[in-house]
Amino acid sequence: MIEVCTSCMAHFFLDPVKVGIILVSFTVSIASLLFLIWKKGSFEKKIPLIYLHLFALIFPFLFYMFATGCEFLFRSCSTTRSLLTIIMIVVLTTIIATSIIAPILFFVKYVRKSNRLSRGLLHEMAARKSLLLGIKKPHVYLLNDAEPTAFAFSKFKKSIFISAGLADLLSKKELEAVVIHELAHIRNDSSMVKFSTFMLKALSPFATFMTFHDELNHEERKADALAVKVQGTRRYLKSAKMKIEDFYRKKEEL
Numbered sequence: 680m681i682e683v684c685t686s687c688m689a690h691f692f693l694d695p696v697k698v699g700i701i702l703v704s705f706t707v708s709i710a711s712l713l714f715l716i717w718k719k720g721s722f723e724k725k726i727p728l729i730y731l732h733l734f735a736l737i738f739p740f741l742f743y744m745f746a747t748g749c750e751f752l753f754r755s756c757s758t759t760r761s762l763l764t765i766i767m768i769v770v771l772t773t774i775i776a777t778s779i780i781a782p783i784l785f786f787v788k789y790v791r792k793s794n795r796l797s798r799g800l801l802h803e804m805a806a807r808k809s810l811l812l813g814i815k816k817p818h819v820y821l822l823n824d825a826e827p828t829a830f831a832f833s834k835f836k837k838s839i840f841i842s843a844g845l846a847d848l849l850s851k852k853e854l855e856a857v858v859i860h861e862l863a864h865i866r867n868d869s870s871m872v873k874f875s876t877f878m879l880k881a882l883s884p885f886a887t888f889m890t891f892h893d894e895l896n897h898e899e900r901k902a903d904a905l906a907v908k909v910q911g912t913r914r915y916l917k918s919a920k921m922k923i924e925d926f927y928r929k930k931e932e933l
Contacts, residue, residue: 691747701739708735712885725894726871729879734769736883741765781874782834789832789840793820800851801841804858811909812859814866821846827923829857831864834874839865848926853919856906860916863902872898 691697711732715725742765796802796819809816817837822828827845832838839861846854864870872894879886907913 691743697742697746700742704735704738704742708732709885711735712883716889723871726875729875732886733878733882736885737769738765741768779835781877782832782870785874786832786835786838789822790820792824793822793840795820801846801854801858804855805839805862808855808859808862808909812862812866812905814862817862817865827926829861831861831869833865833868833870837865844926845923848922849919850915852910852915853922856910856916856919859906859909860902863905864898866905867898867901869898869902 711728715728715732718725718728745765745768801821802819805819806816815837817831817839820838820840822840822842824842825844826842827848828840828842829845830840832840839858841854841857841861845857849857872891876891876894880889903916906916910916
């Protein structure tokens with residue numbers, strides 16, 4: 680058994696075509712990561728580079744495993760068949776992970792700590808403002824957390840989470856500004872930013888220390904701009920942010 684496996688490995692690395700495919704894939708992975716670092720512009724333009732990097736990084740390992748396994752089981756295996764099979768596996772795995780698994784895990788994590796609202800101030804705000812923005816009303820959840828926080832979820836089930844601490848801290852108009860801000864994230868599908876960066880850092884050892892402050896700040900600025908436009912003033916959004924910052928500053932001082 681060991682001799683056969685060693686023979687498969689040797690046969691694989693003595694094949695210039697297969698070794699060349701692996702080298703090209705690693706080269707594409709590094710090149711796409713460098714382009715990702717240097718590229719300017721919106722995050723939407725960088726998403727293809729993220730998944731190209733992950734695809735080219737993972738591909739050589741799966742290609743080697745499939746090719747050597749195929750040779751071990753069947754004595755011979757078409758390189759073309761191996762390529763097509765691994766490409767399909769990687770693409771399907773990426774789609775399933777980013778579109779289904781990661782969103783569900785994220786959603787379930789926070790739903791367990793929340794209560795879905797079917798009436799009340801926050802529910803009515805979300806209903807009115809989503810109609811104004813031309814989007815389907817998302818589910819609204821009150822997060823059982825004393826710290827002031829809010830976030831939107833635009834994958835799987837479109838939802839807004841507002842913490843009990845934030846609801847207690849802000850005035851009605853300030854809460855309205857926050858709700859519009861989160862609705863803007865849903866309309867802009869900002870969750871894609873978070874999931875893509877999560878997948879990049881989770882799967883690529885080269886991206887461990889990468890940050891996406893500019894991209895995340897860009898998404899926040901777009902959401903802020905819409906809240907200001909709808910309310911006709913920056914006053915309430917500004918005061919809401921000041922109250923939140925003051926809360927965390929006092930917390931750090933304790």
